[in-house]
Amino acid sequence: MYEKEKEQIIHTALALKEYRLIALSGGNVSLRTQQGHVLATPSGMLYETMQPSDIVVLDIEGNTVEGTRRASVDIEAILYILKKLPEVNAVIHTHQVYASAVGLVQDRLPAAVTTLPNACLGPINVAPFSSAASLEMGVMAVDYLNNKRAVILKNHGVITVGSNLKEALYSAVYLEDAAKTYIMAKVLGNPAILTEEQVEEAVGKFKPGIYGQS
Numbered sequence: 001m002y003e004k005e006k007e008q009i010i011h012t013a014l015a016l017k018e019y020r021l022i023a024l025s026g027g028n029v030s031l032r033t034q035q036g037h038v039l040a041t042p043s044g045m046l047y048e049t050m051q052p053s054d055i056v057v058l059d060i061e062g063n064t065v066e067g068t069r070r071a072s073v074d075i076e077a078i079l080y081i082l083k084k085l086p087e088v089n090a091v092i093h094t095h096q097v098y099a100s101a102v103g104l105v106q107d108r109l110p111a112a113v114t115t116l117p118n119a120c121l122g123p124i125n126v127a128p129f130s131s132a133a134s135l136e137m138g139v140m141a142v143d144y145l146n147n148k149r150a151v152i153l154k155n156h157g158v159i160t161v162g163s164n165l166k167e168a169l170y171s172a173v174y175l176e177d178a179a180k181t182y183i184m185a186k187v188l189g190n191p192a193i194l195t196e197e198q199v200e201e202a203v204g205k206f207k208p209g210i211y212g213q214s
Ligand SMILES: [Zn+2]
Pocket: 027, 093, 094, 095, 132, 156, 157
């Protein structure tokens, strides 16, 4: 079941690897189907050798519906996010370096480049520390997402969300670009931050039906 969706999950994970947002078996990718099942990458497996049959199909309570692999160790947090946020269908977790670095010294990544609000809908909060592989990680993510498509987990990494895998992937990639640019600017001096009006304009320009081909 869900062969196309399983392929999309692996494709997304490989894109995350290509953009250097995850390494080896780190991070995870999850997707809620229209039927309400949750597809999740397995625990501790390399993405480059992952097959569709390695993707685990679960119900929203975490019971395995199909598959022989153990789901990501973060599955409890992922299921919590999906339960609390009905508009979210895709959840990505990465250990991306630049966004995580900002989280070590600041409580927020401000919107300094327009690509951040384009993809992530605004400045990005840093959630207080929570242990990996814990329910608390999901609770913190929901509490600090603030209607954006990304949240930085202090001393850990990043969670991005979207109504589909593409939105969550774009959020992760553009968040990292924005964090990198912001850090480079901080090295040179005091970065210019977008005004609220400029952020709103940047969000509006990338709504479905305006940007892209669909
Ligand atoms: Zn992690």
